[in-house]
Amino acid sequence: MKIYNGYNMKRIYFILATVAIAALYGCSNETIGESPTVEPADSNLPAITFGCRAGNLTRGVTSNTGTDAEKLGGEFKVFGVKQDEEVATDYYTVFKNYKVWSITDTEGTKWDYVGYSPDDITHSASRQYAKYWDYSAPHYHFVAGAPAANFTYATDANGDITSATVSGIGGHINANPVSGEGTALSHNPVYIADPVIVSKPTGYNNDVTFSFTRQQTFVRVGIYETIPGYTINDIKFYPYDETANAWGTTGSNNIVLTSRTANYFTGSADATAQINYIWTGAGAPKYEYTYSSTSLTQQKNWYGGALATGVPAVSSSVTSETIASLFGTDKDMDANGYFTVIPTSSAVTAQPILVKCDYTLYSEDDSEEVIKVKGATAVIPAAFTFWKANNSYTYLFKITKDTNGTTGIEGQDPEGLYPITFAAVVVAPEDGMQGTITTVSTPNITTYQAGSVTDTGIRYVKDKAITVIVTDNTTGAVKAINGTTAGIGYVQVYALGTDAKTEADLQVSRPTTGAVAVSITDNKLTFTPTAAGYYAIEYQTAESPAAYTYKVIHIEN
Numbered sequence: 001m002k003i004y005n006g007y008n009m010k011r012i013y014f015i016l017a018t019v020a021i022a023a024l025y026g027c028s029n030e031t032i033g034e035s036p037t038v039e040p041a042d043s044n045l046p047a048i049t050f051g052c053r054a055g056n057l058t059r060g061v062t063s064n065t066g067t068d069a070e071k072l073g074g075e076f077k078v079f080g081v082k083q084d085e086e087v088a089t090d091y092y093t094v095f096k097n098y099k100v101w102s103i104t105d106t107e108g109t110k111w112d113y114v115g116y117s118p119d120d121i122t123h124s125a126s127r128q129y130a131k132y133w134d135y136s137a138p139h140y141h142f143v144a145g146a147p148a149a150n151f152t153y154a155t156d157a158n159g160d161i162t163s164a165t166v167s168g169i170g171g172h173i174n175a176n177p178v179s180g181e182g183t184a185l186s187h188n189p190v191y192i193a194d195p196v197i198v199s200k201p202t203g204y205n206n207d208v209t210f211s212f213t214r215q216q217t218f219v220r221v222g223i224y225e226t227i228p229g230y231t232i233n234d235i236k237f238y239p240y241d242e243t244a245n246a247w248g249t250t251g252s253n254n255i256v257l258t259s260r261t262a263n264y265f266t267g268s269a270d271a272t273a274q275i276n277y278i279w280t281g282a283g284a285p286k287y288e289y290t291y292s293s294t295s296l297t298q299q300k301n302w303y304g305g306a307l308a309t310g311v312p313a314v315s316s317s318v319t320s321e322t323i324a325s326l327f328g329t330d331k332d333m334d335a336n337g338y339f340t341v342i343p344t345s346s347a348v349t350a351q352p353i354l355v356k357c358d359y360t361l362y363s364e365d366d367s368e369e370v371i372k373v374k375g376a377t378a379v380i381p382a383a384f385t386f387w388k389a390n391n392s393y394t395y396l397f398k399i400t401k402d403t404n405g406t407t408g409i410e411g412q413d414p415e416g417l418y419p420i421t422f423a424a425v426v427v428a429p430e431d432g433m434q435g436t437i438t439t440v441s442t443p444n445i446t447t448y449q450a451g452s453v454t455d456t457g458i459r460y461v462k463d464k465a466i467t468v469i470v471t472d473n474t475t476g477a478v479k480a481i482n483g484t485t486a487g488i489g490y491v492q493v494y495a496l497g498t499d500a501k502t503e504a505d506l507q508v509s510r511p512t513t514g515a516v517a518v519s520i521t522d523n524k525l526t527f528t529p530t531a532a533g534y535y536a537i538e539y540q541t542a543e544s545p546a547a548y549t550y551k552v553i554h555i556e557n
Contacts, residue, residue: 062147062188064214069102069109072191072212075117076100077148079161082137091159094140098128099148133204141285143277144193144210164275166190169291171216171342173267175254175303176331184331185269187340190215195277195285215273215289217344218392220337221255221304222326224313225399226502227361230371232399233310235359239301247356255304255328257380257395260476261351263298266342271295289389291342305330305337311359316396316458326396343389350386352379352476355397379444379471381478383524394453400503402549443479444471445537445551460529460555468493468525468537481525481539483518490540491525493518496552498533503550506536510548529555 062073080095099117103110114130116123141161145151152165170185193210225232236251240258259265272292279285305328313325318337327337334340344350356377363369378397387393448467449460460466470479470491481491495514516535518527529535537551 062191064187064189064218067109069104071214072102072146073148073188074102075119075148076144076146076191076193076210076212077151077153078113078142078144078210079153079164080131080140080142081155081159081161082134082140085136085138088138089158089160091141091155091161093155093159094131094134095142097153100144133200135200135204137200139197139199139203141277141279142196142198142208142210143287144212145275146191146212147188150190160279161195161277163277166192166273166275167270169216169271169273169342170269170332170340171267171271172330172332172339173265173297173299173302173341175252175306177306178329178331180331182331183269185340187332187334189340190273192275192287192289195279195287197279197285214390215343217341217387217389218338219341219387219395220327220333220339220393221257221395221397222313222316222318222328222337223255223307223311223397223399224316224326225311226314227399227401228502229364230361231310231364232359233362235307235310235357238356238358239303242300251358252303253306253308253328254330255307255355257302257304257353257355259300259351259353259385261348262300264344264348264351265299265302266291266345267297267302268295268342271342296342302341303330304328304339305333311399316398338392341387344385344387348386350382352382352471353385354379354476359399377444377473379446379473379476381446381469381471381476383467383469384446384448392453394458396458401507402503443539443541443549444473445469445539445549446471447537447551447553460553462529462532462555462557465526465528466553468527469523470539478523481520481523483520483525486540486546487543488540491518491520492538493525493527494536494538495529495531496534496536500554501534501536501552503552506538506550506552507548511536511538531555532557 063070065071076099078095078098078100080093080098081091082094084090084092095113098113100111100113101117101119103112113128116125116127143153143161143164145164145166150166150168152167153161154163154165156162168186169190170187172185176182176184191212191214193212196208196210198204198206198208223235235253237254237256238251238258239248239256240246240260241248242262257265268291272295274290274292276288276290277285278287305324307328313322316326318326320335323335323337327333330339332339354377356375358372358374359376361371361373376399380395384393384395446469447460448469449464451464452458452460468491470481470489471477472479479489481489483491493516494511495516496511497514516527516529518525520526525537532555535553535555537553539549541547541549
């Protein structure tokens with residue numbers, strides 16, 4: 001930008017706060033052309049002209065990735081007031097809903113607000129003018145947000161900024177089938193800047209710096225299977241019937257997350273939020289962000305993508321080709337399997353999230369054998385179910401031969417898949433032999449490593465602690481574990497080397513070497529892998545005879 005009348009206006013800059021782990025969204029291909037020439041109000045002054053091109057950036061459409069300008073959609077709305085020199089409680093508006101937009105030139109990306117914004121090519125809105133620091137004012141208050149069109153600011157009787165209303169926020173909660181008639185919810189996030197107080201004299205004549213934080217959360221839920229010799233088809237997930245206070249009896253193709261706590265999940269097609277700005281007291285300046293309850297849907301069930309043809313994924317590898325195989329499909333899902341969701345309310349206590357499903361195993365040999373598994377369940381421990389704003393979460397469920405569903409009648413027949421084995425025994429004429437089968441209920445083993453969610457899924461790395469939690473597969477309760485005494489609840493970790501192993505492999509040949517040091521606190525096991533390769537978490541489920549369940553994870557460099 002060039003200014004021809006002898007001064008350089010200070011530009012407003014900002015810092016974009018990013019705590020998000022990994023959420024990818026596509027940008028629009030609409031291109032903004034050069035802005036029109038702005039005629040000055042006084043024709044005797046030299047004209048101020050703007051020449052800018054924003055590339056593949058749609059003004060006002062926010063994103064979750066890209067440059068700071070792309071994340072904010074190339075613009076944000078600012079409101080600013082200054083304090084009265086004599087009456088400290090009185091404020092006067094300086095920036096009233098001004099748009100601030102990005103300009104990219106040979107010097108890089110800058111921010112401006114003078115004239116008409118680049119998207120106002122018809123000049124339908126009032127032009128904006130340069131503002132100057134008023135040294136008679138003790139200080140200024142500034143707030144900002146994006147998308148600019150979604151924010152409406154309010155002031156009190158004294159003129160100070162008190163609040164803002166944010167509209168048009170989408171948060172997925174119910175299934176929105178690709179083949180259905182529903183409208184896709186917006187994937188575009190809302191960014192709120194921390195309020196800024198600028199005081200004289202040191203703060204004046206400097207850049208006003210905003211720190212923006214994304215308010216939504218991004219969640220994706222996938223499922224895959226590793227049962228040798230079988231494929232999974234006809235999978236159905238069960239929601240919880242809140243009226244009957246029991247699991248529902250009608251299955252869904254959509255992966256369903258269920259909490260036993262009422263109103264745990266929150267969603268909306270068009271939510272409204274309120275921002276209350278706090279200028280004095282502890283931690284000030286700051287803001288409080290709440291959703292209007294009248295625009296929200298709250299329930300125990302949250303619906304992920306639909307797996308129409310069973311479970312085609314056989315590994316946790318996430319690529320552009322495996323998104324539908326792992327995470328299913330839904331209108332509200334983005335290209336990488338994520339849903340935009342409304343964060344968990346701060347008033348809610350984190351609870352375990354359960355998944356219950358039936359599925360059919362089809363033999364891959366020429367026997368055409370079919371096995372139906374009913375009531376298989378899995379649990380996400382409460383430690384990982386509180387969805388915080390500006391974070392992204394990936395949950396992957398793995399179906400193995402150690403399923404806790406039953407092939408018979410739910411509640412009566414044993415849970416699990418038991419391999420058919422053969423043995424030849426020569427019995428002496430006078431000896432009697434009695435065989436027994438011990439039924440083992442398989443608990444869930446959940447592993448976690450900070451920062452493990454990447455652009456393409458979950459990736460564990462060496463030299464970084466991994467947390468292990470074992471939970472009851474029906475209640476979600478955390479089970480007691482110990483790392484010192486063999487018996488039910490005994491947990492060990494083994495380094496298996498670089499040869500790929502599965503849970504089924506370990507049932508055939510239990511590991512006896514490569515034990516890894518662990519620590520256990522409050523029934524949470526922690527270990528740090530020091531080398532790349534495969535690691536097995538072994539949990540003892542029975543004794544006399546001893547029986548175990550396993551979880552295998554892969555560690556990368």
